[in-house]
Amino acid sequence: MCLSHVVPTSAVSRRTALAAGLAVPVALAGTEATAAQDAFVVANVRIFDGKRVIDRGHVVVSAGRIVSVLDRGGVPAGLRVHDGRGKTLVPGFIDGHVHHTDANRTDAPRFGVTTELDMVSDPTVHGRFKQQRRSYAATANSDLWTAGWWATVPGGHGTGTGTVFPLVEPGTDLAEFVAARRSEGSDHLKLALEDRNLATQEQIPVLTAEQTTKLVAAARKLGMPAVAHATAQRMAQVGLRAGVTGLVHLFADEVVSDETVALARRTGAFVNPTLTLWSAFESAANPATNAVVKDQRVAPYISARQRAFLDAPWGFERPGLATASRNVKILHDAGVPITAGTDSGIPGIAHGVSLLVELELLVRAGLTPCEALTAATTTPASIYGFADRGRIRQGLRADLVLVDGDPTKDITALRGVAEVWKNGAPITR
Ligand SMILES: [Zn+2]
Structure with a gap:
């Protein structure tokens, strides 16, 4: 309603x-x-x-x-x-989970996404984006906030891609690690709480609960939101116990337990489910996304760059959308704030247009259309402290x-x- x-x-x-x-x-x-x-x-x-x-x-x-x-x-x-x-x-939409892929960020605004929250990218390119988001001058680009490099361990999730960036080693001073991210330009701290290789399901190294707690505490001390990637409930619990500001995926391995609901309620954490990602993981056919991008009101506006992301394959298929959607409903009914996010910048997902998919999936999961719209506007603006956007006022x-x-x-x-x-x-x- x-x-x-x-x-x-x-x-x-x-x-x-x-x-x-x-x-x-x-x-x-x-x-x-x-x-x-x-x-x-x-x-x-x-x-x-x-x-x-x-x-x-x-x-x-x-x-x-x-x-x-x-x-x-x-x-x-x-x-x-x-x-x-x-x-x-x-109000212009806020996509609460993207990856900055290009200085040319015109795809998002063409579909109404005027603000994007990056959740891992090279922070050295972000200086001028910080100026833009303060300016009221005309622009064709989305405004951007960034995680910069994330907190992960050697051999852990997000490593092995060929990109070299600072890692949390056994002897790392965690307060210094977070301070270094902040001075590089990170607006929020992203933590990789993933103990399996997503493609092979083999076990991989991951931040310990103690490291997670110290990293989150250090971020909070610097006034930075701390957000966690976790695709399994056990890892989401590690993040919630450490006091993360929010989860920027919703796990799909299990139905959310009463214990997790209680943890989220107690800490006030938000959840950014990225159902669009679960839909892309589930099948290359990706019916939820294709229903949108093939719609005649949408298709003529898809750029070649968006098309390249949408058509990129994952190379595996994993069910998870039904469980993640059920978990959205349980957490939402329990009063946990839900924000909309896509994970744009990875295969099967494109800046801008994929947020329309996410909002449709949130409604299918059980939010009302108004609640889904609020999840892409007022709720993230309030969580991230954006006083100038997210409302028509x-x-x-x-x-x-x-x-x-x-x-x-x-x-x-x-x-x-x-x-x-x-x-x-x-x-x-
Ligand atoms: Zn992501």
Whole structure:
């Protein structure tokens, strides 16, 4: 169920109307907006503000920011108008699990994903991305936060790829290890809690529980979220006991136990299930992804780069989607925060479009369409402390997605993206 919008008193309504009139010239005077960021209004549109639905309203944008959200009255005069009738305006999406693969990050915004949280990549390239995410200038790229290099051990998960990066050795000072990641540019610490080779299922070395606890404590001390990769329940428990901020996969080896649910509830950890990954693992046919990418509303916008990722094979097939989906439902019903993430940047998964798949899979797992939308907007913004995004609210960054139909009732409506704005500037699809 969506929270229905509470109709405000006339005083509130007058205040919001006043804000629309006053704030436009103030905002224009205060920033150097480009021509692409001229003021406009999305008029007569259904608004999902990140939590609740306004059946019909107007959203005014200027100089990269949302100037006002009007829930009644006529269309403000003097602005370029985007007709929102029959459409829904939602906040730009946050993909909570990607891998940075290219300085050109235009694929994500073309499908409404305006913010991406990288979960392992080379941190040395990230300096200018940190400037971009603070800027309100027009851009065709997603904003990016990064884990940089992750914490794993020699011979452990993520090693052996030919890329050389710092590892947690037996004598490593773990506080220094985390401080070094932070000074390299890591925004959050990612831990590899994986004791099996995912392809062969052979046992591999992994961080000990003691190392995990010390790494998480060191990250917390530096104000960094600590997030864990774990595809088995026993390893997820190691992370939860250590106090991780969240799990950035949901395990699929077992149905979630009462003990794990209790651990997650006690620590307040969030879960980013990456059902899209489990769908890609399960079969090369990958019906959930193919239903989206072959849809005529989507297919014409798939780039060659996205196609290359989507068509890349894993070389093995492993069931897990049903169990992971069941676990989403159990944890969600227990009140554990769920965030949407794809693992884009690995085979079978592509930046941007795969988030639409993830949201459909979250609804199939048992979230309502509104809850799935919140998992890609308000929930991750609040967990990662992003005060400028994740909601449609006066003063926030104008990262907006206009879709045909009503995704608050039918999540597949997101396949029909009509328009995307990043920092108030239109994205060319
Ligand atoms: Zn990943």
